[in-house]
Amino acid sequence: MRARFGMAIGVVCAACLALGGRAVAADIHSNGRGGGVWSDPGTWKGSALPGTGDVAIVATGDGVIFDGTNTERLTCRQLMIDPRGILSFKADEGQYVLSVGGPVETYGTIRMEGSKAPEGSMELRLMGTQEETRAVRYVLRGRGGGQAPIIAQQAVDGK
Numbered sequence: 001m002r003a004r005f006g007m008a009i010g011v012v013c014a015a016c017l018a019l020g021g022r023a024v025a026a027d028i029h030s031n032g033r034g035g036g037v038w039s040d041p042g043t044w045k046g047s048a049l050p051g052t053g054d055v056a057i058v059a060t061g062d063g064v065i066f067d068g069t070n071t072e073r074l075t076c077r078q079l080m081i082d083p084r085g086i087l088s089f090k091a092d093e094g095q096y097v098l099s100v101g102g103p104v105e106t107y108g109t110i111r112m113e114g115s116k117a118p119e120g121s122m123e124l125r126l127m128g129t130q131e132e133t134r135a136v137r138y139v140l141r142g143r144g145g146g147q148a149p150i151i152a153q154q155a156v157d158g159k
Contacts, residue, residue, distance in 0.1 A: 024053075026048070027054070031044060031045055034062060035062035056080070060108075063085075066089050066098050067096060074099045076101070081105070081106040086110075087106075091117045091120065095123075097123045099127050
């Protein structure tokens with residue numbers, strides 16, 4: 001009996017380590033020291049990057065520059081921006097996609113400045129989760145060259 005219990009504990013510990021030390025979704029706050037680049041662990045308290053199941057929170061007074069390029073999966077479950085918090089997208093020639101599975105709640109600012117990067121693109125995708133049966137997702141898309149952001153509705157396959 002003890003051997004099985006010990007083995008079960010070992011499996012749970014291994015799973016926690018494989019998930020970056022966190023087995024459950026969490027509220028991940030920016031550092032409170034001015035922010036930084038999204039992909040830099042130093043931008044986040046406890047050096048934990050927000051994951052697909054987490055709530056990413058940009059704290060008051062912090063500026064976080066989003067630099068994620070993964071278009072295939074959610075960036076975070078929910079996004080919150082505190083008063084005087086700023087989320088901006090990296091302004092260069094890349095394609096940056098922030099996909100949120102649930103609500104975006106902001107009392108601060110979201111910036112998509114395309115005039116500095118004529119060939120770059122920025123997207124804030126409001127996706128919903130796989131468990132939900134949404135038929136539409138909304139995409140806020142900014143393009144370079146000083147063009148205004150576009151809000152588009154896109155049908156989600158099979159929903």
